[in-house]
Amino acid sequence: MSELFWPSAARMRRLAPLLPTDRRGKPRADDRRVIGGIVQVLRPG
Secondary structure, eight states: OOOOOOOOOHHHHHGGGOOOOOOOOOOOOOOOHHHHHHHHHHOOO
16 A cells, blocks of 8 residues: 555645635534545545
């Protein structure tokens, strides 16, 4: 298995303004884990 992508605290601070902040609907998952999963799937190869 290839190395997993885990966004650093600095990257998460830069992304924070782009993430939704409303609390409606289903409880939110850990943003860092979700973003890491998206990058892992989109990573070429």
